Amino acid sequence: MTMHEQVGSKVLITAKVAVIRNGEILLVRRGETAPSRPLGWDFPGGATETDEDPKDAAARETMEETGIKITDLKVLDTHFIYFQPVKSNVLIVFFQAKTDTSEVKLSREHDKYEWVSLDSISDYELPEVFHEMINLLNPST
Secondary structure (H helix, E strand, C coil), rough: CCHHHHHCCCEEEEEEEEEEEEEEEEEECCCCCCCCCCCCCCCCEECCCCCHHHHHHHHHHHHHHHHCCEEEEEEEEEEEEEEHHHHHEEEEEEEEECCCHHHHHHHHCCEEEEECCCCHHCCCCCCCCHHHCCCHHHCCC
16 A cells, blocks of 8 residues: 555544443444444444544434433543444544433434443453453443
8 A cells, every 4th residue: 555545545433432320331232234243232332423523423422322411421542443344444432421311212223222230241242342442441430
């Protein structure tokens, strides 16, 4: 790859949010028609819109996917990957946030949710790239 190709390539920026309530973390399961990882467990989140800050995308995507308003949003980590399904470089910005809301209203993108403890999160099959983020979570803060 030439320098020109690298400079000209686009990077998709996504936000993923570990939403914490009463020491538990919200996981959502992708629907069976999801374009990638159908029926796979995930954190709420998604791609930024044009000129959107990842922090704003994190709050917007969490609200759209779960109906939950989040507070105390903070960046935990970032990862740069090549995501084959969309044939694009992706910068994932991982966040931790809080909520007092217990009621989850799933969007059509997801078919199930669970509030899980940090100790039991390893029982759920999550993408490998999320494991470093999980190690940085502090559900008590």
